[in-house]
Each structure stands twice: as structure tokens, then as C-alpha cells.
Amino acid sequence: MEKPHDIAIIGAGPAGLIAAEHLATAGHRVRVYDRMASPGRKLLIAGRGGLNLTHSEPLEMFLTRYGTASDWLAPSIYHYPPQALRDWGESLGQATFVGSSGRVFPKSMKAVQLLRAWLKRLEQLGVTYAPRHKWQGWHNGKLRFVTQAGDIYAHADATLLALGGASWPRLGSDGSWTDLLTQEGIAIRKLRPSNCGFITPWSDYFSTRFAGHPLKPVALTHEGITRQGELMITARGVEGGAIYALSSAIRETLENHGKATLQLDMRPSMTTDSLTRKLDAPRGNKSLSNHLQRAVISPLIIALLREAFPDIATATPAALATYLKSLPLTLTATTGIERAISTAGGIERSELTENFMLVKKPGVFAAGEMLDWEAPTGGYLLQACFSTGVMAAQGIERFIAD
Ligand SMILES: Cc1cc2nc3c(=O)[nH]c(=O)nc-3n(C[C@H](O)[C@H](O)[C@H](O)COP(=O)(O)OP(=O)(O)OC[C@H]3O[C@@H](n4cnc5c(N)ncnc54)[C@H](O)[C@@H]3O)c2cc1C
Structure with a gap:
């Protein structure tokens, strides 16, 4: 030099x-x-x-x-x-x-x-x-x-x-x-x-009861791309590894359409059929929550199902299994850049x-x-x-x- x-x-x-x-x-x-x-x-x-x-x-x-x-x-x-x-x-x-x-x-x-x-x-x-x-x-x-x-x-x-x-x-x-x-x-x-959380309109009950609780493992699908990992429930929406991995595509959808819908698979390691069989056990006079908890479905997942499907009390095992495998989650905005x-x-x-x-x-x-x-x-x-x-x-x- x-x-x-x-x-x-x-x-x-x-x-x-x-x-x-x-x-x-x-x-x-x-x-x-x-x-x-x-x-x-x-x-x-x-x-x-x-x-x-x-x-x-x-x-x-x-x-x-x-x-x-x-x-x-x-x-x-x-x-x-x-x-x-x-x-x-x-x-x-x-x-x-x-x-x-x-x-x-x-x-x-x-x-x-x-x-x-x-x-x-x-x-x-x-x-x-x-x-x-x-x-x-x-x-x-x-x-x-x-x-x-x-x-x-x-x-x-x-x-x-x-x-x-x-x-x-x-x-x-x-x-x-x-x-x-x-x-x-x-x-x-x-x-x-980028690699950010998203807003979804939870009910007051759900947000108060479950903010800070993780769901894992879950598989999230958006526009044909699936990512598996953890989803963290926040007071106003979701964050965590699985959603970060899709954040670029979801952000684009939000920019173009004002909202984005994901499919949430809460039992990624099971098929819909095997899940249906698991849920098909006689329910007797047990409440739906007790019945689902016996099938190792957590209170958080049950609450998520109730948020998305008001009719779950009368749903058949096959319908419940389908809901668990592809629960639609609608996102309305990204959380601010300051938290990304x-x-x-x-x-x-x-x-x-x-x-x-x-x-x-x-x-x-x-x-x-x-x-x-x-x-x-x-x-x-x-x-x-x-x-x-x-x-x-x-x-x-x-x-x-x-
Ligand atoms: C919570 C969190 C966890 C992360 N974990 C990981 C991880 O595990 N792996 C990974 O790959 N990435 C991770 N990242 C991302 C990674 O840290 C960033 O991509 C990386 O630090 C960016 O490096 P950079 O040098 O471009 O900018 P920065 O690290 O942001 O540095 C830019 C610097 O410029 C200074 N600056 C800005 N404006 C001015 C100005 N006008 N005048 C003077 N100085 C200025 C800032 O003070 C800052 O010190 C994480 C980020 C966050 C927030």
C-alpha cells in the first residue's frame, strides 16, 4: 500500500x-x-x-x-x-x-x-x-x-x-x-x-386468556407455501418463527388485498383420517371441551377452534379433524416495524x-x-x-x- x-x-x-x-x-x-x-x-x-x-x-x-x-x-x-x-x-x-x-x-x-x-x-x-x-x-x-x-x-x-x-x-x-x-x-x-408479527382480531376473552401462550408445533400455509414451527399468541395477533418465515409473502398479500388468510394445521404430524379416528371415541355425556382434552387437544386449541367455528359443539369428528388440520386465520396488518x-x-x-x-x-x-x-x-x-x-x-x- x-x-x-x-x-x-x-x-x-x-x-x-x-x-x-x-x-x-x-x-x-x-x-x-x-x-x-x-x-x-x-x-x-x-x-x-x-x-x-x-x-x-x-x-x-x-x-x-x-x-x-x-x-x-x-x-x-x-x-x-x-x-x-x-x-x-x-x-x-x-x-x-x-x-x-x-x-x-x-x-x-x-x-x-x-x-x-x-x-x-x-x-x-x-x-x-x-x-x-x-x-x-x-x-x-x-x-x-x-x-x-x-x-x-x-x-x-x-x-x-x-x-x-x-x-x-x-x-x-x-x-x-x-x-x-x-x-x-x-x-x-x-x-x-420483515420477520414480524401480525394483527388478527381476537375476542377480548381469547386475547386476555391466551396472550403469551405458544402453539407448537404448528404448520402454517399461505399461498401454497407451508412452514412449520412455533406460533406465539399475542394480545393483538400472532408472532414467532413459523409466521416470520412467511412474513414477506403475507406482507405482500396485505399490501395488495388489505387482509391475508392462512391455514393453521395444529396437528402437523397426523393425517385428517387418523385425527378423525382419535376424535371418534364415544363422547357420552362429556362436554365438548372434556372430550377434546381427552384427545390431548389443549385448552388453547379448543379456544382457537371456538374463535373460528361457532358451531363446533355440534361438529362431527370428521369436521373437527378438518378444522384442526386447516383452521383459517385472518390477518389484517403487520405489527409495527419497531417490533420486527x-x-x-x-x-x-x-x-x-x-x-x-x-x-x-x-x-x-x-x-x-x-x-x-x-x-x-x-x-x-x-x-x-x-x-x-x-x-x-x-x-x-x-x-x-x-
Ligand atoms: C431481536 C433481534 C434478534 C435478531 N437475531 C438475529 C439472529 O439470531 N441472526 C441473524 O442473522 N440476525 C438476527 N437479527 C438481525 C440482525 O441483528 C441485523 O440484521 C443486523 O444487526 C444488521 O446489521 P447492520 O450492520 O446492517 O445494521 P445494525 O446492526 O442495525 O447497525 C447499524 C448501526 O448504524 C447506526 N446508525 C443508524 N443511523 C445512524 C446515523 N444517522 N448516524 C450514526 N449512526 C447511525 C446504529 O446506531 C447502529 O449501530 C436480529 C435482530 C433483532 C432485532
């Missing part, structure tokens, strides 16, 4: 920090800015439920998880694949393991040790951190930040924007960058909730070169969740943030070398 350059990285999440590591390793002077007091806040929260770093399935299958963005992200993910991310974790003392579902986690299951070791490495590489610096666009060619001490202007030979999406805004990424980039004429696809796991939408691909430089702002790159892709949970979110961060770092190196 001829002489070090000043690189500004705005956003201290996984995408920004991995780019900082690559660029500082290459000998550049890297300064990371973030509006929060400490880095990696969302990464830390992601580690609260067991940090799912990536997934172990074959890469061809892995890439399909990004839907229409698969071909766009493929070069980054081939360049920095799940194994590279696992090796990197191990290099920080956080060896990983593959869970029964194929998902990859650090053995500690947490992000805290990983982040601590990572920040130490970055410090040793000379990366500096500017906390409580809220980026507010450009002024006379310099980066403008609002700080407690007033406005600050910074020069950079190249800049990486890694500002995240708009979910969980209290952790820092609030999507306010969309206005700043729109002012620069950059096309942004509207930010919307991730964000759909972002900087449109037509605005970016193959290594994520903004075509209209040479020297300014973008990576991570602020790009226009989405994926289900399963480690696909973090993997794409890391891979695009590495790809953007490489783009910055090339830009500087030119």
Missing part, C-alpha cells in the same frame, strides 16, 4: 465493523461513527435469544433464502461464505456449532464475548470509534454529524454507510438515513417490517455498483441491512450483513487504489 487513507465508516453494526476490520488490516486509518454511545447494540440483542450467526445448508439452497435478491447477493456470499464467518468467529475465540435445524451458533450462544473480543481486535488494529455522532448527510463535501458538542464536519477519502434498517429503533438504526439519501436523488425502496426482527426495502440495487458503491456518490459505499434485500431468520440476516460489509470494504480498497 502506498499511503494510508482516511476511511469513515458510519454505523457500528456487523456490516460496518467487519468492513472496518478488513480496511484497518489493509493499513488504512479507519474511524467508525455511530449515533449510539456503544457499538453493536443490535448484535447484542440478537445474541439474547441465541446468536444465530449463519446456516450450514449448501450454498445453492442458502442463496435461495434471499428471494429476488439472491443473484445480487450471491457474489458477496460466495466471496465471504458461511464457513468464512465461522472461521472468523473461531479466530475471536468463539468456536461455532451446528444446531439440529442446521443453524450455526457460537458455542457461548451469546454475542457479548464475541463483540468484546472483536472490539479489542479493532482497537489493536488502530480503528477509532466516535460514539454519539449522528450522521446528517454532507456539507461542502464533508460528512456532517450532530453531536452533543454541536455539529462536526469530517473529511474521508472513502465512506461506508452501514446504518441498518428501521426495526428496534431504540438500538440505533431508525431508518432516518432514507431522507438524507432521497435528498441526494438515490432511490430507496420503502422500509417495511428485520427490515425489507432499502437502497435499490440499481443505485449501486457490484461492490456497493453509490453510482451517484463516487467514494460512498453502503452495506448490510440498509440495502434492498430481506431474508427469513436462520442466520441469513447476519451472513448477508457480514458478506456485503466485506464486499464493500474490498470496493473501497479498489476505489482508493485507482
Whole structure:
């Protein structure tokens, strides 16, 4: 390298920090800015439920998880694949393991040790951190930040924007960058909730009695796609792994039709016939609830049946079995983006070169969740943030070398 350059990285999440590591390793002077007091806040929260770093399935299958963005992200993910991310974790003392579902986690299951070791490495590489610096666009060619001490202007030979999406805004990424980039004429696809919960009109009784109760395993079907997992009842609707996996398709249906109906199979391991036989035992003078509970149908499921089918008291065993295998669930809206796991939408691909430089702002790159892709949970979110961060770092190196 001829002489070090000043690189500004705005956003201290996984995408920004991995780019900082690559660029500082290459000998550049890297300064990371973030509006929060400490880095990696969302990464830390992601580690609260067991940090799912990536997934172990074959890469061809892995890439399909990004839907229409698969071909766009493929070069980054081939360049920095799940194994590279696992090796990197191990290099920080956080060896990983593959869970029964194929998902990859650090053995500690947490992000805290990983982040601590990572920040130490970055410090040793000379990366500096500017906390409580809220980026507010450009002024006379310099980066403008609002700080407690007033406005600050910074020069950079190249800049990486890694500002995240708009979910969980209290952790820092609030999507306010969309206005700043729109002012620069950059096309942004509207930010919307992804891997999110949905609203359904429960009765007051059902919502009060069952909010916070999980249903598992269930299989949910929407427009021919079925996903199995857990469904959590909330006061106003549903959330949980099974519905997150369908959230992109359900959100589209809601946008186009105002409501979406799912089929809920509450006995995915049984056929309708075997369930009918189970329910066909003589009922005698037992109440319907007692009869169903003897067939190991929980009070929550019985209440769900009553919400959907007012006539269940007189339903035949065959009809009950059919209801249990395909209960219609009507969803009327997504829960807010602030409660979603991730964000759909972002900087449109037509605005970016193959290594994520903004075509209209040479020297300014973008990576991570602020790009226009989405994926289900399963480690696909973090993997794409890391891979695009590495790809953007490489783009910055090339830009500087030119
Ligand atoms: C509860 C939860 C659990 C999750 N679990 C997982 C999981 O197990 N596996 C997985 O793959 N993914 C998971 N995710 C998603 C994953 O955490 C995100 O996709 C990832 O953190 C996005 O990385 P990023 O670097 O693009 O952005 P972020 O991590 O959001 O970082 C962006 C940074 O930019 C800063 N910033 C934003 N605007 C400004 C501004 N104007 N000026 C200065 N700084 C700014 C923010 O403060 C933030 O620090 C989870 C998310 C949540 C909310």
C-alpha cells in the first residue's frame, strides 16, 4: 500500500465493523461513527435469544433464502461464505456449532464475548470509534454529524454507510438515513417490517386468556407455501418463527388485498383420517371441551377452534379433524416495524455498483441491512450483513487504489 487513507465508516453494526476490520488490516486509518454511545447494540440483542450467526445448508439452497435478491447477493456470499464467518468467529475465540435445524451458533450462544473480543481486535488494529455522532448527510463535501458538542464536519477519502434498517429503533438504526439519501436523488425502496408479527382480531376473552401462550408445533400455509414451527399468541395477533418465515409473502398479500388468510394445521404430524379416528371415541355425556382434552387437544386449541367455528359443539369428528388440520386465520396488518426482527426495502440495487458503491456518490459505499434485500431468520440476516460489509470494504480498497 502506498499511503494510508482516511476511511469513515458510519454505523457500528456487523456490516460496518467487519468492513472496518478488513480496511484497518489493509493499513488504512479507519474511524467508525455511530449515533449510539456503544457499538453493536443490535448484535447484542440478537445474541439474547441465541446468536444465530449463519446456516450450514449448501450454498445453492442458502442463496435461495434471499428471494429476488439472491443473484445480487450471491457474489458477496460466495466471496465471504458461511464457513468464512465461522472461521472468523473461531479466530475471536468463539468456536461455532451446528444446531439440529442446521443453524450455526457460537458455542457461548451469546454475542457479548464475541463483540468484546472483536472490539479489542479493532482497537489493536488502530480503528477509532466516535460514539454519539449522528450522521446528517454532507456539507461542502464533508460528512456532517450532530453531536452533543454541536455539529462536526469530517473529511474521508472513502465512506461506508452501514446504518441498518428501521426495526428496534431504540438500538440505533431508525431508518432516518432514507431522507438524507432521497435528498441526494438515490432511490430507496420503502422500509417495511420483515420477520414480524401480525394483527388478527381476537375476542377480548381469547386475547386476555391466551396472550403469551405458544402453539407448537404448528404448520402454517399461505399461498401454497407451508412452514412449520412455533406460533406465539399475542394480545393483538400472532408472532414467532413459523409466521416470520412467511412474513414477506403475507406482507405482500396485505399490501395488495388489505387482509391475508392462512391455514393453521395444529396437528402437523397426523393425517385428517387418523385425527378423525382419535376424535371418534364415544363422547357420552362429556362436554365438548372434556372430550377434546381427552384427545390431548389443549385448552388453547379448543379456544382457537371456538374463535373460528361457532358451531363446533355440534361438529362431527370428521369436521373437527378438518378444522384442526386447516383452521383459517385472518390477518389484517403487520405489527409495527419497531417490533420486527428485520427490515425489507432499502437502497435499490440499481443505485449501486457490484461492490456497493453509490453510482451517484463516487467514494460512498453502503452495506448490510440498509440495502434492498430481506431474508427469513436462520442466520441469513447476519451472513448477508457480514458478506456485503466485506464486499464493500474490498470496493473501497479498489476505489482508493485507482
Ligand atoms: C431481536 C433481534 C434478534 C435478531 N437475531 C438475529 C439472529 O439470531 N441472526 C441473524 O442473522 N440476525 C438476527 N437479527 C438481525 C440482525 O441483528 C441485523 O440484521 C443486523 O444487526 C444488521 O446489521 P447492520 O450492520 O446492517 O445494521 P445494525 O446492526 O442495525 O447497525 C447499524 C448501526 O448504524 C447506526 N446508525 C443508524 N443511523 C445512524 C446515523 N444517522 N448516524 C450514526 N449512526 C447511525 C446504529 O446506531 C447502529 O449501530 C436480529 C435482530 C433483532 C432485532
